[in-house]
Amino acid sequence: MKILVTGANGQLGSELKAFSANYPDFVFDFTDLAELDITNKTACANYIRSCAPYAVINCAAYTAVDKAETEKEKAHLLNVEAVENLTKASEQVGAYFIHISTDYVFDGKSYMPYAESDATCPQSEYGRSKELGEKVALRYEKSMIVRTAWLYSSFGNNFVKTMIRLGSERRELNVVFDQTGTPTYAGDLASALLQIIDKIAKGEKHFVAGIYHYSNEGVCSWYDFACSIMELKGLDCKVNPIETKDYPTPAQRPPFSVLNKAKIKAAYGIEINRWETSLKKMIQEQGR
Template identity: 60%
Template sequence: MNRETYAVIGCNGQLGSELKELSANLPIDFKFYDYPEIDITKKDELLEILRKDAPGAIINCAAYTAVDKAETEKDAALAVNGIGVKNLADVAKAIDAWLIHVSTDYVFDGTACRPYAETDATNPQSVYGATKLQGEVYATSYSKGIVIRTAWLYSTYGNNFVKTMLRLGNERESLNVVFDQVGTPTYARDLAKAILAAAEKATATNDTTLAGIYHYSNEGVCSWYDFTREIFDIERIACKLSPIETKDYPTPAKRPHFSVFNKKKIKATFGIEIPHWKHSLIECLNKLNSK
């Protein structure tokens, strides 16, 4: 029996790097790609490469993620987050592969008072969110397209909030962190495991009722201030931490005030258990400290 093949696009970022690490223990052939080796804005090039690989699943971790820059670089953001996803969906259809695409909480306006379900109305408040929503539309228009929305991603790889707070906490005597934006930190390694569970079931069953949108983050809820407080407590960082409001830390792109997900659908469909964010944070910090 031939081994299944998965193609991972955007393999050098936080999520792609976690998938790369996890792949070593799986009975699957992985093909890892990143820019400029592969450019999702060029459909012919994509098709040529992926047709040779003949993957059962294409996992797209590639994205334009410079949230504030996107406000003035709309075309660049749309090229990757929108048109690039359309190209991947077209190529996936041409080679009959599943497409698993990663999206974001920024497709919502963040004004809810209960965890967002996949069926809730979208209303992006930034260019980044709008371009990611466009990508979702393209991915879900394909009969074997799966979109997994996530939020507050961090990892031992790449640049992220956890690493930034560790650096600033050790450099400064005091730090101000926003407390009126609430969500759930997501350890990229946990998300990678969920993506692999989805890919495994989709390719094994080829059941197109699995297509659609899913929400994934770790369990629990906190503010950015609470998240930072936990990082500092675990690492015994003495930096004085003060909560501030979003209006006291203006940014070009508007951030959602509420980014909590209802994850019932992904847990039930793919049979996954989701760790609490505090447990995953400890795991990530231990791994960082051992490097």
């Protein structure tokens, strides 16, 4: 059984590569732009036809949230049109299509963790492109959308790595405390995705199409997250809590985007680590 991964050199794709060794029953095909440009419809159809995968995991995306405000077409091409290419190509061979989306599809005006059935209302071009991509993928009955949030990894660039760099260079740092959510260690998400596919392949669980939420457990602000990073790294850098209005960015972020993970846990028997536990693990592994 083959698993095709697109965007495999990114944060999540790289973590999937690392975890793939635990699943010798699957044959993995890791592709990124050089092997399979997902914006090329014909290439997607041909590649997936000849690969004939059991499941396709799409980790490729336009992820530059602020840049998307001025690169709307590029975001649309990768987050909507390319998703359509992969959805149709997967449908032609009957492969499960697992597509990753984001908490930025919500406006963040809730005060309760978001469930999959809650109304979306993205506030940014990135969020709007991801919301449209979800709709395109869901036209196929073997599609699963996994929305995640605040992704970080030892691979690629992310908030954790930026904080470690800035914390080593500066004595003080300002970080917003009025945006609340939950960080997600991409290694945990990669492990959950492979557990789900494995359980379905073994007949232990039934595939149920639709949207699922996955982040680590717990709640924090970016300020809390930054403080924990400094503490765990032993960095002597004071973190000051500031308001979003004092740190303007081109794209508007949801002030609250905690995800309710009850559905994925119940449907696939997934256990989820608290964000502090996973952050500690990532930082310890990085220090080795």
